Amino acid sequence: MTTYAFxxxxxxxxxxxxxxxxxxxxxxxxxxxxxxxTAHNMQTVPQEVANKVSSAIRS
Ligand SMILES: [Zn+2]
Structure with missing residues (x-):
């Protein structure tokens, strides 16, 4: 099974x-x-950050 990490x-x-x-x-x-x-006080996650997170997720 593939798992994903970040x-x-x-x-x-x-x-x-x-x-x-x-x-x-x-x-x-x-x-x-x-x-x-919770940890970085982001009320909403900016699209730019979401894109970074997405590209940093490794399977
Ligand atoms: Zn963090």
């Missing part, structure tokens, strides 16, 4: 957060968005 520092944040073992690209994105809201 590291916050891959988008240039000084942050040790990572998503591991997400079962889909959407799930990894969702976890990253929730993290951005």
């Amino acid at each position: 590291k916050c520092k891959d988008i240039g944040m000084q942050c040790g957060f990572e998503v591991k073992g997400a079962s889909s690209r959407d799930e990894a994105m969702q976890l990253a968005v929730v993290h951005a809201k």
Whole structure:
């Protein structure tokens, strides 16, 4: 089964957060968005950041 991973520092944040073992690209994105809201005080995630997150997600 393919899993998806994401590291916050891959988008240039000084942050040790990572998503591991997400079962889909959407799930990894969702976890990253929730993290951005809670840990990085983003009320909404700008499209530019969403694009960075998307390209940083590895399968
Ligand atoms: Zn982070």
